[in-house]
Structure formats: structure tokens, C-alpha cells
Amino acid sequence: MSNYIPKIQPKRGQLFDSLFILVLVYVSLYIPLFLESDTASVEETAIVQSHSWESLGVSTVEQEQWQKLGYDEQAAAEIINDKFDYTIDPLMLIITALVIIGYFFFMLRVSKAQYREVIAEKFGDSSRETKQ
Numbered sequence: 001m002s003n004y005i006p007k008i009q010p011k012r013g014q015l016f017d018s019l020f021i022l023v024l025v026y027v028s029l030y031i032p033l034f035l036e037s038d039t040a041s042v043e044e045t046a047i048v049q050s051h052s053w054e055s056l057g058v059s060t061v062e063q064e065q066w067q068k069l070g071y072d073e074q075a076a077a078e079i080i081n082d083k084f085d086y087t088i089d090p091l092m093l094i095i096t097a098l099v100i101i102g103y104f105f106f107m108l109r110v111s112k113a114q115y116r117e118v119i120a121e122k123f124g125d126s127s128r129e130t131k132q
Contacts, residue, residue, distance in 0.1 A: 006118075051077035 009017075051073045053063045058076070066076045 050074070056080050 053073055053076075056073070056077055058066065058080070071079070
């Protein structure tokens with residue numbers, strides 16, 4: 001039996017893989033920002049009005065806390081009026097689940113093929129030995 005010698009990926013391949021993953025990470029992080037920036041600019045132009053602490057429904061104690069944090073009425077109004085949207089789009093949820101499940105099965109199939117290749121390299125082709 002010979003010693004197992006793993007395949008060596010060239011430096012160019014490693015560099016390409018690293019840069020490709022880095023680009024994918026940045027793109028996946030910036031896509032929501034780009035999609036939301038169009039709606040945010042429309043909303044910002046519509047909310048150019050003056051606010052008072054009373055119109056925001058802020059008590060005097062809360063007002064003092066906002067001021068300690070360095071916020072005036074206008075800056076606090078942006079935070080107070082920015083409501084979180086927790087609605088879930090069923091279609092996007094299904095698409096996301098299908099992509100994740102599809103990727104999982106793809107990785108299982110690729111891993112199985114690679115695992116068999118490594119076993120064949122290390123121990124020889126088992127299908128030939130069992131036939132003899």
C-alpha cells in the first residue's frame with residue numbers, strides 16, 4: 001500500500017476561490033441595502049416636517065433621556081417614527097427554503113462523490129477488488 005498524497009490546489013485557484021467568496025459575501029450583504037435605498041429616499045422626502053416632543057408622544061423623562069443621548073426632536077422623530085416591519089413574504093420564504101434545501105442536497109451529492117474519490121485514491125478501487 002502506498003501513502004496517500006492529497007491533491008494540491010494551485011495558488012491561483014486558492015486566490016480565485018478566496019476572492020470569489022469575498023465578492024459573494026459583499027454582494028449578498030449589499031443587495032438588501034440597494035433594494036431598500038429606493039424606498040428610503042422616497043420616504044425621506046415625504047417626512048420633512050417639524051416635530052415636537054409632545055407630537056411624538058414622549059414624556060418629560062423620556063425627553064431628558066433622548067437629550068442626554070444627544071438627540072433633538074428631529075433626530076429622535078426619525079428613530080421613533082421608523083417602525084420595524086416584521087411581515088414575512090410567503091413566496092420569498094418558500095424560495096429561500098428551496099434554495100437552502102437544494103444547496104444541502106447538492107453538497108451531499110458532491111461530498112459523496114469526493115468522498116468516494118478519496119477512498120478510491122487511498123485504498124484502491126473497491127469495486128474491482130470485490131469482483132475478483
